Amino acid sequence: MYGVYGDLIGAAEKALGCFEETEELLEYPEVQADKGYYLSVLSKYNQLKLLKDKLSALISAIEEEKALSSLLSEADSHEERAAVYKEISSLKRLILRLSASLSDALGCKHIDERAYCRFKFKEVSSKFGKSLFMLIKQDLLARGARIEEEKAVTSNDGYVQEISFIAEGTDVITRLAPLTGAHKVYVAQAKSEELCFAATPSANSEKLSEKDLKIDLFHSSGAGGQNVNKVETAVRVTHLPTGLSVVCQDERSQLKNKIRALETIEKRLKERNEQSEKRRIEADISAQHTQRNTPLSFDAASNTMTDTRLKAYTKIPFPLTEEQFASYMNGLMAL
Numbered sequence: 001m002y003g004v005y006g007d008l009i010g011a012a013e014k015a016l017g018c019f020e021e022t023e024e025l026l027e028y029p030e031v032q033a034d035k036g037y038y039l040s041v042l043s044k045y046n047q048l049k050l051l052k053d054k055l056s057a058l059i060s061a062i063e064e065e066k067a068l069s070s071l072l073s074e075a076d077s078h079e080e081r082a083a084v085y086k087e088i089s090s091l092k093r094l095i096l097r098l099s100a101s102l103s104d105a106l107g108c109k110h111i112d113e114r115a116y117c118r119f120k121f122k123e124v125s126s127k128f129g130k131s132l133f134m135l136i137k138q139d140l141l142a143r144g145a146r147i148e149e150e151k152a153v154t155s156n157d158g159y160v161q162e163i164s165f166i167a168e169g170t171d172v173i174t175r176l177a178p179l180t181g182a183h184k185v186y187v188a189q190a191k192s193e194e195l196c197f198a199a200t201p202s203a204n205s206e207k208l209s210e211k212d213l214k215i216d217l218f219h220s221s222g223a224g225g226q227n228v229n230k231v232e233t234a235v236r237v238t239h240l241p242t243g244l245s246v247v248c249q250d251e252r253s254q255l256k257n258k259i260r261a262l263e264t265i266e267k268r269l270k271e272r273n274e275q276s277e278k279r280r281i282e283a284d285i286s287a288q289h290t291q292r293n294t295p296l297s298f299d300a301a302s303n304t305m306t307d308t309r310l311k312a313y314t315k316i317p318f319p320l321t322e323e324q325f326a327s328y329m330n331g332l333m334a335l
Contacts, residue, residue, distance in 0.1 A: 009058065009059065058102055112168070113201070115167050115200065119162060124185060125195040145170070150165040167199075178309075181289075186297065213239060216236040219232055219233075
């Protein structure tokens with residue numbers, strides 16, 4: 001339900017299991033009579049209340065982002081879609097901050113994240129984009145992350161115009177978020193190109209849960225030999241959350257029909273989820289690629305990089321060394 005934040009939210013909900021009990025304890029006369037005990041209970045209550053507020057804020061932001069995503073199909077013009085994309089992108093940044101804050105409150109700063117990432121370049125910005133990609137890749141690998149499905153698309157003019165990959169590991173989205181947007185690459189006076197980078201959560205395939213399935217048995221009307229109309233060999237499997245239903249009755253045994261029905265419904269749900277996930281990713285990528293006037297920029301004439309968020313990174317030679325880039329990323333994370 002909450003995608004990549006499901007485990008974090010589940011951990012918070014588990015930690016809040018004793019919230020109401022702690023709240024009630026504060027009202028007990030015997031607790032109030034013991035000042036030391038009362039203060040310890042009050043301290044625990046305050047910590048849980050803070051955790052509860054952080055959890056509520058995160059869930060609210062995630063649900064608002066989902067509601068906005070559903071509005072995309074109703075947008076009638078490019079301008080309307082761009083406005084929705086901008087709001088969605090802003091919410092995703094808020095969600096990242098809230099999830100990090102909730103992790104801090106739980107005492108588990110680091111969470112395993114999976115991100116789909118995409119670069120998009122023009123001819124001159126391709127040089128800087130490829131270097132930035134290599135620095136990001138080396139930084140993530142050095143921190144134990146995994147890089148999968150790396151792909152590059154070359155233009156008809158022979159330059160790399162797009163690079164995409166999936167990064168999975170500790171805090172990868174949180175670490176990459178400050179680098180997203182459409183950054184300027186100054187080519188010449190009054191002329192610039194864009195170097196676009198986006199990173200969005202990428203969900204793993206979810207396994208079918210038995211509690212979401214309804215299985216009905218009935219007499220087969222198809223092949224089945226002497227079992228037809230004598231034994232309930234036909235099987236109907238319904239996925240309750242989506243209403244998707246599959247019937248299998250071609251096999252002679254109930255077990256074989258059940259296996260085929262489960263395999264079929266799992267395949268259809270996977271295809272459906274993949275299409276939905278693809279639409280969500282494309283919408284988020286598009287939103288991030290429209291974020292212009294970012295603090296990060298490059299100068300093709302001097303081969304330098306500037307990030308106005310960090311004073312030390314003004315007109316600094318680019319590409320950075322691996323050590324410089326690690327320091328740069330740590331500086332962004334500390335903002």
